[in-house]
Amino acid sequence: MRQGKSPTEAASLALRKIAKYYPKYNGGLVVVNKQGEFGLVELQPMVGNSSSILFVIPALKE
Numbered sequence: 001m002r003q004g005k006s007p008t009e010a011a012s013l014a015l016r017k018i019a020k021y022y023p024k025y026n027g028g029l030v031v032v033n034k035q036g037e038f039g040l041v042e043l044q045p046m047v048g049n050s051s052s053i054l055f056v057i058p059a060l061k062e
Contacts, residue, residue, distance in 0.1 A: 007031040008039030015043045 011031040028042035
């Protein structure tokens with residue numbers, strides 16, 4: 001992940017960038033790094049031009 005970010009942080013950052021250009025975007029991302037850690041972030045459009053993160057599942061470490 002860029003700049004040492006966790007998969008969850010990377011997914012959240014990517015979705016914020018997508019929402020900036022596509023405010024009506026409704027979807028999510030699953031990100032997995034080389035160590036098998038994963039993160040999931042879903043974006044749900046709100047009323048108006050803003051978007052919010054609906055939920056985040058943090059990366060798991062064994």
